[in-house]
Amino acid sequence: MDLLNQKLKPLSPLADKVPQLKQLAQNFGVESGVLLGAGLLVTLLITFILFGxxxxxxxxxxxxxxxxxxxxxxxxxxxxxxxxxxxxxxxxxxxxxxxxxxxxxxxxxxxxxxxxxxxxxxxxxxxxxxxxxxxxxxxxxxxxNKSKIEGLINDVQGSVKDVASEAKKAAAEQLNDPNNFRKAAQLAASANAELSKAE
Structure with a gap:
């Protein structure tokens, strides 16, 4: 046990920062580094068993x-x-x-x-x-199948470009809609009112 205490003593300053661990080590009459080392070993063992x-x-x-x-x-x-x-x-x-x-x-x-x-x-x-x-x-x-693969890649690239273009167009329409500005202003006013009540 003395050898174990000596080997794990460098962990003691770190373990002493946890009051419960320090108290438990005093109760068992060992260095707190021994308990920390044992805890790390058990954690490592469980991790290896579950995810090894x-x-x-x-x-x-x-x-x-x-x-x-x-x-x-x-x-x-x-x-x-x-x-x-x-x-x-x-x-x-x-x-x-x-x-x-x-x-x-x-x-x-x-x-x-x-x-x-x-x-x-x-x-x-x-x-x-x-x-x-x-x-x-x-x-x-x-x-x-080189030509088929290249065709598939081109189709996917074209589809991605089409989706991006449609998303960009929809976003531009939403930004230009005056109703959205009114809704945003109402939400901002509502949020400011709630903040004022909280203060």
């Missing part, structure tokens, strides 16, 4: 590849850039499929671990899974 799988997955599938992608951008070689760009393409396509068919795929036993294994296969330098899947399936599919 998500944290592990995000670390393996997003943080590590993002770090490697940044490293690849800093090198002169285009090979590693292509490798990580390919990973992100497959990653995005897989997540799209998982979002669309997730309600069905989640019925597969151990689906979560299958997904995690799949992502490890994609990014492992020994397997080069992302490059294999891209070259075997995605590349041909994209080349065959």
């Amino acid at each position: 799988a998500t944290i592990l997955t995000l670390t393996i599938t997003v943080l590590y590849p993002a770090f490697k992608s940044i490293q690849a951008l800093e090198t002169e070689s285009a090979t590693d850039d292509k490798e990580w760009l390919t990973y992100w393409i497959i990653f995005g396509l897989f997540n799209l499929i998982d979002d669309v068919f997730g309600c069905i795929l989640n019925f597969i036993p151990y689906w979560y671990w299958v997904k995690l294994g799949f992502f490890i296969y994609l990014l492992a330098p020994q397997t080069r899974g992302a490059q294999f899947l891209y070259n075997a399936f995605v590349k041909d599919l994209l080349e065959k």
Whole structure:
């Protein structure tokens, strides 16, 4: 117990700022830093139990590849850039499929671990899974449907421009409507009256 007290003593000044924690530590006859350390450890343990799988997955599938992608951008070689760009393409396509068919795929036993294994296969330098899947399936599919994809992108861009134009036109009409100015003036007068009553 003395060793634990010594190791966690640096936390004591922080823990002493909480009177209840300081009193509890005195009741147990330990440094308040020990209780703070125990509380942090329990919180970390609960977080890992509840969200550990998500944290592990995000670390393996997003943080590590993002770090490697940044490293690849800093090198002169285009090979590693292509490798990580390919990973992100497959990653995005897989997540799209998982979002669309997730309600069905989640019925597969151990689906979560299958997904995690799949992502490890994609990014492992020994397997080069992302490059294999891209070259075997995605590349041909994209080349065959290039004009359809470009048409869809143009349609979406056109629709967004139309919606923005209509919203701008409606906003201009609302700004030019004198009734809206009267309503705004009435609301402001009402708010001022309420403020005057409150003072």
